[in-house]
Amino acid sequence: MEETIAVLGGGAWGTALAVSALRGGHRVKLWARDRALADEISQHRTNRRYLGEVRLPEGIAASDSLAETLRDASIVLSVVPAQATRSVLAEAAGDMPDGVPVVLCAKGIEQKTGKLVSQLAAETLPDTPLAALSGPSFAADVARGLPTAVTVASEDGDLAHDLAERLSAPAFRCYSTDDLIGVEAGGALKNVLAIAVGAAAGAELGASARAALVTRGFVELRRLGVALGGHADTLMGLSGLGDLILTCSSEKSRNFTYGATLGRGQSPEGLKLAEGVATANIAAELADRYDIDTPIIDATVSLLEGEHSVRELVASLMARPVKPEDHI
Numbered sequence: 545m546e547e548t549i550a551v552l553g554g555g556a557w558g559t560a561l562a563v564s565a566l567r568g569g570h571r572v573k574l575w576a577r578d579r580a581l582a583d584e585i586s587q588h589r590t591n592r593r594y595l596g597e598v599r600l601p602e603g604i605a606a607s608d609s610l611a612e613t614l615r616d617a618s619i620v621l622s623v624v625p626a627q628a629t630r631s632v633l634a635e636a637a638g639d640m641p642d643g644v645p646v647v648l649c650a651k652g653i654e655q656k657t658g659k660l661v662s663q664l665a666a667e668t669l670p671d672t673p674l675a676a677l678s679g680p681s682f683a684a685d686v687a688r689g690l691p692t693a694v695t696v697a698s699e700d701g702d703l704a705h706d707l708a709e710r711l712s713a714p715a716f717r718c719y720s721t722d723d724l725i726g727v728e729a730g731g732a733l734k735n736v737l738a739i740a741v742g743a744a745a746g747a748e749l750g751a752s753a754r755a756a757l758v759t760r761g762f763v764e765l766r767r768l769g770v771a772l773g774g775h776a777d778t779l780m781g782l783s784g785l786g787d788l789i790l791t792c793s794s795e796k797s798r799n800f801t802y803g804a805t806l807g808r809g810q811s812p813e814g815l816k817l818a819e820g821v822a823t824a825n826i827a828a829e830l831a832d833r834y835d836i837d838t839p840i841i842d843a844t845v846s847l848l849e850g851e852h853s854v855r856e857l858v859a860s861l862m863a864r865p866v867k868p869e870d871h872i
């Protein structure tokens with residue numbers, strides 16, 4: 545059934561999701577705060593700043609007006625960075641159509657509150673049905689129509705399933721779950737670990753070290769994800785293990801690239817958005833609050849704060865007391 549999907553955010557992921565929704569047979573409107581970018585997407589069918597030379601299909605109605613974008617929408621996708629989501633949803637609240645679900649697509653934890661994106665959205669839009677979309681999915685792959693699978697989560701499992709059906713497209717397969725927290729925790733925490741693994745790659749510590757960091761990092765992701773209220777099984781899925789594998793193994797990941805840059809001893813200035821940078825510190829704080837051991841996340845914070853080099857941090861991880869191999 546054709547419907548109108550409103551995408552808030554004209555970056556790489558917002559544009560890619562808009563393209564996927566078009567391919568799914570829907571009308572698509574997109575909001576970008578920068579009018580020049582909205583015009584480029586609508587009129588020139590490119591988004592050079594965020595998606596390079598990818599040619600966009602005809603039909604994305606982009607605008608810098610939230611009211612215009614939200615009018616007649618039957619699904620809203622929120623696709624601005626996690627730290628900007630509260631202010632964008634607050635600005636959009638007055639124009640949000642009644643009862644229309646908002647699908648949160650950012651991967652992060654709000655720095656100043658420690659809230660997952662759905663938790664801050666529930667404060668801003670208390671009467672709106674909320675869901676999250678997450679999983680291993682590079683915007684450039686989705687925009688090019690390469691096959692991708694993600695998970696749509698909502699505490700209302702029927703809504704999650706319904707949205708998964710409506711957002712699926714020929715090359716974009718959506719699964720569904722009612723474990724909203726698990727899906728969001730997986731998406732947010734894998735970014736921090738991708739920085740750690742990228743740093744090891746940049747410092748040329750070898751493939752064995754990378755595999756160890758991914759595996760032991762995944763234990764931390766599951767520990768913290770469960771403490772936040774997610775299910776351990778969810779974190780074995782697309783928005784957990786799946787996304788960790790993707791972002792820890794590819795230079796296409798901005799978080800991996802950010803870590804690799806630090807690992808080479810270079811300045812990250814001017815790099816693209818890496819959500820793990822904003823999430824690392826608050827993730828470590830939450831682990832502390834729940835009394836959870838997260839040495840790799842803590843080391844990533846220390847690296848980001850410039851306290852120690854990758855080699856020093858890895859040496860101190862290696863020097864920890866020998867213990868049984870726990871899996872969560």
Ligand SMILES: NC(=O)C1=CN([C@@H]2O[C@H](COP(=O)(O)OP(=O)(O)OC[C@H]3O[C@@H](n4cnc5c(N)ncnc54)[C@H](OP(=O)(O)O)[C@@H]3O)[C@@H](O)[C@H]2O)C=CC1
Nearest residue numbers: 554555556557558578594624625626628650651682683817
């Ligand atoms: N790129 C990817 O492959 C994927 C990204 N994601 C997640 O999606 C989210 C968005 O990422 P992505 O689109 O890639 O990021 P980009 O950096 O490509 O784009 C961010 C977009 O958000 C806008 N924006 C930033 N801050 C604000 C603000 N305060 N108010 C309004 N608009 C703002 C930017 O506008 P402006 O240009 O005006 O600054 C830009 O349009 C992130 O949480 C990311 O982790 C999830 C899956 C895949």
Ligand SMILES: O=C(CO)COP(=O)(O)O
Nearest residue numbers: 679680681682797798799
């Ligand atoms: O979330 C992503 C892939 O699933 C995108 O990863 P980066 O933000 O690290 O590029």
